[in-house]
Amino acid sequence: xxxxxxxxxxxxxxxxxxxxxxxxxxxxxxxxxxxxxxxxxxxxxxxxxxxxxxxxxxxxxxxxxxxxxxxxxxxxxxxxxxxxxxxxxxxxxxxxxxxxxxxxxxxxxxxxxxxxxxxxxxxxxxxxxxxxxxxxxxxxxxxxxxxxxxxxxxxxxxxxxxxxxxxxxxxxxxxxxxxxxxxxxxxxxxxxxxxxxxxxxxxxxxxxxxxxxxxxxxxxxxxxxxxxxxxxxxxxxxxxxxxxxxxxxxxxxxxxxxxxxxxxxxxxxxxxxxxxxxxxxxxxxxxxxxxxxxxxxxxxxxxxxxxxxxxxxxxxxxxxxxxxxxxxxxxxxxxxxxxxxxxxxxxxxxxxxxxxxxxxxxxxxxxxxxxxxxxxxxxxxxxxxxxxxxxxxxxxxxxxxxxxxxxxxxxxxxxxxxxxxxxxxxxxxxxxxxxxxxxxxxxxxxxxxxxxxxxxxxxxxxxxxx
Numbered sequence: 361x362x363x364x365x366x367x368x369x370x371x372x373x374x375x376x377x378x379x380x381x382x383x384x385x386x387x388x389x390x391x392x393x394x395x396x397x398x399x400x401x402x403x404x405x406x407x408x409x410x411x412x413x414x415x416x417x418x419x420x421x422x423x424x425x426x427x428x429x430x431x432x433x434x435x436x437x438x439x440x441x442x443x444x445x446x447x448x449x450x451x452x453x454x455x456x457x458x459x460x461x462x463x464x465x466x467x468x469x470x471x472x473x474x475x476x477x478x479x480x481x482x483x484x485x486x487x488x489x490x491x492x493x494x495x496x497x498x499x500x501x502x503x504x505x506x507x508x509x510x511x512x513x514x515x516x517x518x519x520x521x522x523x524x525x526x527x528x529x530x531x532x533x534x535x536x537x538x539x540x541x542x543x544x545x546x547x548x549x550x551x552x553x554x555x556x557x558x559x560x561x562x563x564x565x566x567x568x569x570x571x572x573x574x575x576x577x578x579x580x581x582x583x584x585x586x587x588x589x590x591x592x593x594x595x596x597x598x599x600x601x602x603x604x605x606x607x608x609x610x611x612x613x614x615x616x617x618x619x620x621x622x623x624x625x626x627x628x629x630x631x632x633x634x635x636x637x638x639x640x641x642x643x644x645x646x647x648x649x650x651x652x653x654x655x656x657x658x659x660x661x662x663x664x665x666x667x668x669x670x671x672x673x674x675x676x677x678x679x680x681x682x683x684x685x686x687x688x689x690x691x692x693x694x695x696x697x698x699x700x701x702x703x704x705x706x707x708x709x710x711x712x713x714x715x716x717x718x719x720x721x722x723x724x725x726x727x728x729x730x731x732x733x734x735x736x737x738x739x740x741x742x743x744x745x746x747x748x749x750x751x752x753x754x755x756x757x758x759x760x761x762x763x764x765x766x767x768x769x770x771x772x773x774x775x776x777x778x779x780x781x782x783x784x785x786x787x788x789x790x791x792x793x794x795x796x797x798x799x800x801x802x803x804x805x806x807x808x809x810x811x812x813x814x815x816x817x818x819x820x821x822x823x824x825x826x
Contacts, residue, residue, distance in 0.1 A: 375705070376661055379713035388721060391714045392731025398706050399732060403431040406519055406699040416515035417468075418506050419443040421458030422747055423726065423737075424524030428701050430736040432519060433466035440469065442513050444506055447472040453754040461738040471513075476505045479758070480765040483817050489689040493818040495682030497807045498755060499762050503687060503698065511696040523702040526674045528711050530726050531719025539586060544607045551579045553723035557745045580614040587615070632791060632801045638784045638808050640777075655681075671712060751800045759806040760792060766813045775823065776816050785812060 363370040385391045407415060415436065417429040429443050443466075445459040456472060463470035476482065479499040486494055486504075494500060510518040538547040555574050560566055563577055583604050590600040604610050637644065656676040660668055691697045701707075714728050721727025724745045734742060767789075770776060791797055791805045 373658065373661060375659065377659070377663065377705070377709055377712070379663075379709050382710050382713035385714060385718075388718050388727050388731050391718055391728040392734070394710060395707075395714075395728055395732035398704075398710050399427070399701070400431060400435065402701040402704040402707050403428060403519070404435050405704070406701040407432060407435070407517060409697065410515065410517045413514050413516050414440040414442055414469075416442045416444060416510035416513060416518045418510075418518060418520040419445050419459045419462060419468075419470075420521065420748075421445065421455035421462065421741070422521060422524075423729065423733075423741065423744065424521030424528070424702060426458070426462045426521070426737055426741045427524075427729070427733045428519050428521045429462055429468065430466055430733065431701075433468065434736055441466065442471060442510065442515065443468040444471045444473055444509055444518075446502055446506070447474055448748075448754055449474070450753040450757075452752045453748045453750075455748050458741050458744065461740050465738045466736075471509065473505060473509050475758075476501045477761060479762040480813065480817075483762075483814055484821070485693075486686055486690055487814070487817045487821050489693050490686050491821075493811075494686050494814040495679050496686070496810055496814055497679070498750060498810055499758050500686070501758075503690065504694075507691060507694050507696050507698060511694055515696060517697050517699055520698060520700055521702060522700040523675070523680075526671070527702050527708050528726065528729050529671075529714075529716075529719055531716045531721065531728075532725055534716045534720045535582070537716065542607070548579070548608065550720070550723075551575075551582055553720075554578060555723070557724040559746060576611070579609070580611050580618075583608065583610055584615055584618050632797055635784055635788070635804075635808065638780050638788065638812060640779060640781050643779060668712065675708065751803050753799070755806055756792075756799055756802065759809055762813055763789065763792060763809055766816065769820070770812065770816050773816055773819070775819050776812075779815065780812055785809075 361372045361374050363372075382394065385394060415432055417425070417432055419425050419429045429441070433441055443459065443463045445456060445463075447456055448454045459472075460470065462468075479501045482501050482504045483494060483496075483499070486500060506520075507518055534550055535547065538544075538550060552575055555571065555578050558574070558578050560577075560581070562581075563569075566574070569577070587597060587600050587604065590596050601610075601615070605612075655678060656672040657665075657669075659676055660672040663672075687698050711728070719726060719728050721730075724730075724743075730742060785808075788805045788808045791802060792809060
């Protein structure tokens, strides 16, 4: 807040965060009990204004959306609740069994809905509503599909579990903290706790291995990743390697075999050269100055940057706020409000105050949230540690469909190329269409292409509304 006086200017933060109010929490039980109360208030507050209409909740089957739907039932034991699940066409992204388990437990009216494939038309609609490019990393068609479906069911409010990963947290930061502080006994203990919940895709026959074998592989896999992430300098890599060798049971043969295998994989797979931006070089040279203002840092205030810096950067990422603006505009257009009970100040303060060791628990993570929801969730959701990812056939087909819908208008554009480098864009299209490149290496490409489509749609809108 900026207050202007005749001779003075006063600047004050509009909001501040104080996690110390929860410093008395010492155990997972205490954290769970406190979290239950705060989360209940959050869900109740977000469900207000439904004007006696049926409640609606977007239920993906993950821990966050399942908790929102389950808490909504706890607060409203006799109300009609519609749970709406985005049914995936692809097995690697199908979470419908988890969603159905929640729906059965809370006795909701459950709906399985396929996402609209009118990606480009919906982007153009949202662009006209927001008068700015959309803050989307992938097609925003899912939000429109869920909002329209809930509205047609008679609801005025659609709840969702958005923001839970960042705000609630998992406690997995304990590994990096133990490594940075060189607490080798603690690191060894944490890795052993993680073994029962580790679900790798790189070790064939994992389920047949003995516990000792799994324990060995989990630790070596972590050490290898820690070495490779130490930096590009050979000296830094060597320093990290020998420090680990002195302090933990590092397997030199595992490191050698793993390194050779990764080297061969890189040689045998297509080379994916990641691009930071598709912007024109001339444009980038004009905009090489870095802003000194950080939105996340200004909100963090005097809180310890080492402890809270990454958290605030994640929660208050400008893209997150941008997407929330788009969601608000779209909800106003459709006549239904999309709300995220996870995104409340009280819940954020509480969760950031809970020590990572409590969150990590016995190795599966999010122990504080599980303790809060243990009576409301079905066992298969309460205990799950897996999660569907967009780095799958789902993300590939959605981006490919969007590009095919938009490519003609994009390539014929007369103004887009003032901002976007055509050669860089075509390189990303080649990556998109290459079936030999794994999905996890294409996620940046999907984002680049989606952002180009949203920019192009905005430029077209500007031209039509001069």
